[in-house]
Amino acid sequence: ETVLTQxxxxxxxxxxxxxxxxxxxxxxxxxxxxxxxxxxPGQAPRLLIYGASIRATGIPDRFSGSGSGTDFTLTISRxxxxxxxxYYCQQYASSPGTFGQGTKVEIK
Amino acid sequence: QVQLVQSGPEVKKPGASVKISCTAxxxxxxxxxxxxxxxxxxxxxxxxxWINVGxxxxxxxxxxxxxxxxxxxxxxxxxxMELRSLRSEDTAVYSCVRVGAAYCGGECYFDSWGQGTLVxxxx
Numbered sequence: 001e002t003v004l005t006q007x008x009x010x011x012x013x014x015x016x017x018x019x020x021x022x023x024x025x026x027x028x029x030x031x032x033x034x035x036x037x038x039x040x041p042g043q044a045p046r047l048l049i050y051g052a053s054i055r056a057t058g059i060p061d062r063f064s065g066s067g068s069g070t071d072f073t074l075t076i077s078r079x080x081x082x083x084x085x086x087y088y089c090q091q092y093a094s095s096p097g098t099f100g101q102g103t104k105v106e107i108k
Numbered sequence: 109q110v111q112l113v114q115s116g117p118e119v120k121k122p123g124a125s126v127k128i129s130c131t132a133x134x135x136x137x138x139x140x141x142x143x144x145x146x147x148x149x150x151x152x153x154x155x156x157x158w159i160n161v162g163x164x165x166x167x168x169x170x171x172x173x174x175x176x177x178x179x180x181x182x183x184x185x186x187x188x189m190e191l192r193s194l195r196s197e198d199t200a201v202y203s204c205v206r207v208g209a210a211y212c213g214g215e216c217y218f219d220s221w222g223q224g225t226l227v228x229x230x231x
Contacts, residue, residue, distance in 0.1 A: 035217035044221035045153075050208060056219065088153060092215045096169040099145075099153035 002027050002091050006100035012108040019076040021103045023089035028069045033093035036065055036074045039102075040085045048087075049074065079105070110134040112204050112222035119228045120194050127190040128225045130204030137185040138162045141207045143218065144178060144189045148200040156202075158214050159187060167214050194229045201226050 003026040013019055023034065032052035037045035047056040049065035052072055062077040076083055084107050089100040115129040130142065143158040157168035159178040166178050172191070180187040187204060201224040208219035 033215060033217075037218075044203065044223060045218075047208065047217060047219045050217040056208070090153070090217065092217055095167070095214055096171070097143075097155040097215070099155075101152045 001096050002029065002094055002098050004089055004091060004098055004100035006087075006089060006103045008103060009101075010104045010106060012106050013079055014108045015081055016078050019074075019079055019083070019105055021074040021076075021087055021105075023067075023072040023074070023100050025070045025072075025091060027094075029072070029091045030093045032068055033091060034065075034067070034072050035090045035092065036063075037088045037090065038083075038085045039088065045088060076105075081107075110206065110220040112206060112220055114202075114204060114222040114225045117226040117228070119230065122195055122229060122231055124194050124229075125190060125192040126194060126227050127188055128202055128204075128227070129186050129188050130222050131184070131186045132206070133185065135206075137180075138182055139210045141213050141216065142178075142180070142187045143205050143207065143216075144176075144202060145205055145218075146200040146202045148197070151200075154200075156189070158207075160213060161187065191227075194227075196229050199227065199229045 005024045007022045034052045036049040039045040053065045064075045066073050086102045086104045088102050111133045113131045118126050144156040147153050159166045177190045203224045204222040205218035206220040207216035
């Protein structure tokens with residue numbers, strides 16, 4: 001199965017700063033079948049990005065996804081207070097689908 | 109809006125089985141596949157399997173093959189996940205999730221999540 005490794009584990013930033021989260025796959029994720037989710041405490045994950053770079057419905061344009069093959073990035077251009085959360089990547093190109101271990105974006 | 113409402117928390121003894129329900133609303137139930145994922149304490153999200161709600165066909169992760177069953181009742185817009193031969197390592201939050209597009213099957217992202225059901229396995 002494809003193992004996804006996210007880095008860093010924790011990102012300490014201030015509001016209005018730029019956040020760059022990485023997701024690296026152990027083998028190529030074909031068709032850019034890579035999604036990103038945001039999860040806040042006590043809530044279910046929320047879809048942000050699919051197809052590596054397509055924003056889901058209602059997601060602000062400060063969230064952007066990029067990458068292909070084995071290296072993918074989620075960028076939050078200017079952090080808002082509500083963006084401090086845990087972020088997961090998921091590959092759905094090959095079965096079983098797998099998730100990264102998460103990156104926590106915390107307030108510095 | 110799309111809603112997936114799951115059954116409540118469960119406490120089970122090792123060796124027992126658990127069956128969790130997931131009732132959908134806000135869309136045509138048979139048009140979208142449903143998957144099940146779980147997250148054990150301190151662990152990453154783990155995909156378990158999925159069901160083609162239209163025809164009832166299922167596929168499971170090799171890790172759970174033989175121990176899990178996913179079914180659906182289209183008249184009740186409800187899917188079920190049963191996990192058997194429970195062990196302590198199965199203690200986790202189990203979630204049903206809907207695929208993000210009607211054409212998606214097993215290879216898909218998820219646009220709607222149930223609230224999660226905590227299953228605790230303890231003697």
